[in-house]
Amino acid sequence: MRTVIEVCRRAVATVPLALLLAASALAEPLVPGVTRDPSGVGIVFPGNLWISGDATLTLDAPETQPTTFELDDVSLLARWEPFSRLAFFGELRLENLFEVVEHEGVITSGGILEIERLYAETLLTPQLSLRVGKVFTPFGLWNVISRGPLTWTVEEPAITENVFPQRATGLSLLYQKTWQGWSFDATVYGPAQNQIQFRDTEDEGLDSGLLFGGRVAAGRDFGPAFASLGLNAAGFTRRESREWAAATGLDLEVYAGGHEITGELTYRVPTAGGRTTHGLYLQDAIPIVRTLYGVLRFEYFRRPDGPAATGQLVGLFWRPVPNVVLRADYIFGTRRLENFETGFQSSFSLLF
């Protein structure tokens, strides 16, 4: 118990210092030719080079596991547009730098450096662009921002984790069009996947192979609200086998009265018959005051090897200044799963 209090005390002590640093970073004038991104996060250098980054500290107190406090990840994002029709984008992520675990003390592993995304993008027409490289698979709404600090909650919904290939390497073709007030989006991608747990057995581990998929979405205003509906489909296989699996899904987003309601429904069909993995989430981000939001989420998730689990999340998201994000969630659930842990989670993120 004493360790938990100590972990919490250290976490709380870090927050004012980081807020002070963030505020001073905002106030600091930039050198001539270097400007701050209009969003308040990111720096724009001459030659259309944009650089941003973030670092996230998390405090997890799951009901059945030891409490942990960790420097979860440090990311660096860069986008360079040498010409108006050509851009290069990269994201580096340094994970697991250090961790304080209840009853175990400080664990430092030196961190794992990963290239999360790396692609070149060219505009073929004003509406059509081609990306070549590694991207977050544009399957649904959540996966494209993945574990970024600007997601409404610390933990991602269970159905968005390892059910479909989360990264795609190869070609992505994106089409965006607005017509008569309707917004249309279409994406196709392939041919390679990166690190998907192909079967729900521990000995299979992570693998990579082929992947093809696409998403189409349409949205428009309905009076004071905006709503969009997307359809997703992906087929994927391990490199060594010729067995294919498929994931299909629906996603929904609605903006009304300051609320941001999002939801996804995903089905993964195994290759050799048997039970599917499927699930959904429905989430509402509710404006409370200025930059403080309440978050409610309902989840349903069923793996092939066990009964279904349902969960609810109650959370807070606060962005007092553009480069500071504080999140706190409590997850209730009927059943504990590896990616569906009940308990308290919080995070503090600094963006620059």
Add this chain to the structure above:
Amino acid sequence: MRSRLTRILLALQLLGGAAPAAERAHSEAIAVVVGTESGVPEVTLDALRELYLRRRRVWPDGTRVIPVNLPVDNETRKSFSKRVLGRLPQDLSGYWNRLYFDGIQPPVVLRTPEAVCAYVAVEPKAIGYMRRDEVDRSACRILFVLPE
């Protein structure tokens, strides 16, 4: 009889004072402007929506588009956002968060309509908006006026 009624209504309107700022801004005509040197001949409402959501980032000739916004608490900005983008500025925070992860920035913000006009006058790739009565026609060209 009809003109007397009009005069009475006008007098009552004057006695009633100005409408609330938000209501006034919402009902006022908003002009979409480019610089007088800009080669942009026209822009549709759909195209304007794409430009201000950064879904489209180049003009038809391939040059970069620089959309310019007024501050988030400006009544004209709120009205423009509602009428063109279908949402108030604060309702777009989730949308911009998503674009942030691809390194795509929201439109630049200038503090006043005068600053917008001065900027588009010297930057032919820029496009802005303001109340129609605020347009400095020596520096800006009106592309179209948003329907009230």
